[in-house]
Amino acid sequence: MASLYLDEGAELAAVAAGDVVRLGGPEARHAVQVARVRLGERISIGDGRGTVVTGPVLESGQGELAIEVAELVREQPATPALVLVQALAKGDRDELAVQAATELGVDRIVPWAAARSVSRWEGAKAEKGRQRWATIAREASKQSIRAWVPEVAAATPTARLPELLAGTRLLVLEPTAERGLAQLELDERPLALLVGPEGGVATEELARLTAAGAEPVRLGPTVLRTSTAGPAAIALLSARLGRW
Known part of the structure; x- marks a missing residue:
């Protein structure tokens, strides 16, 4: 249909x-x-x-x-909301993450200008990139017959993420983290999943985020691509939150 x-x-x-x-x-x-x-x-x-x-x-x-x-x-907006903070990545890997995350039910998407992002959205390219992601999210929502199309925010540097996501529980996907996402105790706060670029989240960047209250968590024993990690985490959380 x-x-x-x-x-x-x-x-x-x-x-x-x-x-x-x-x-x-x-x-x-x-x-x-x-x-x-x-x-x-x-x-x-x-x-x-x-x-x-x-x-x-x-x-x-x-x-x-x-x-x-x-x-x-x-449909009312799902609660708690799931936010994908996807680092800008080379090629189409970040776009693949946006598409899959939308099909899996993400509620909001934030393009992240991470320290190790090879791709850079500057000047007119910033709005053009945001609109590109918004179009991808809209088309993926259409394919899934979703009632809500996720909002795509403007590209945001690390320093501004805590302010932009105030009131949201920040979860940094980090392969070396001690705690696993599957075992994390959940509450009513919206959840933001921060996914780094191909080179991962820089050490100083991770320290800055954790100082602002972010929690490093790992998905499993293997390291996933930046295009895969976010959608995998959203699928896991969707099951744990009873969305599926």
């Missing part, structure tokens, strides 16, 4: 069963001209802010479509 999203900022909060929802713009054109959505086919449309409606296509043509709302699901 195909799933689509309204344009950013548009909401389905006032929609009820039996209503007709119309979709235009690039999303609808792609559905009609590329995905070949047909009359009568059931599709889902979400607003990325907690509401997903599903129903048969009533109109399809000229880059616009309309469905009749047969089912309506409204």
Whole structure:
């Protein structure tokens, strides 16, 4: 079953069963001209802010479509929230992490300008990179038919992370940590998983984070790639928190 999203900022909060929802713009054109959505086919449309409606296509043509709302699901944001603080990485490894983490249910994503990050977002590149990650998160949410699309923050250096994530429990994924994530006692605080770049978290950087209250934790006996560690941790926590 195909799933689509309204344009950013548009909401389905006032929609009820039996209503007709119309979709235009690039999303609808792609559905009609590329995905070949047909009359009568059931599709889902979400607003990325907690509401997903599903129903048969009533109109399809000229880059616009309309469905009749047969089912309506409204979800509250999951608690405690899961935040991925993903270090900028070379190639597409950080983007792979964003995609997988979104499919697995992450609630917020923070691009981390870590000390050992080879990739650098500076000037106009910073907003371009954020928008790229936001697009990846949106497409991954669509594929998963998620009610909520995770927010992607601006690229943030280490010094600003404690302030940005105030009130959140900071967990630094560190292979040498004594405590394992699977055994960590959880509470009601939001959880932020800090994943370093290919070279890992620098020693002075780890010291600065722990001084600010962050907790080093390990996933297991092996060292995972930066593209894999965050999604693996999110999967583990999702099971422990009863999301799955």
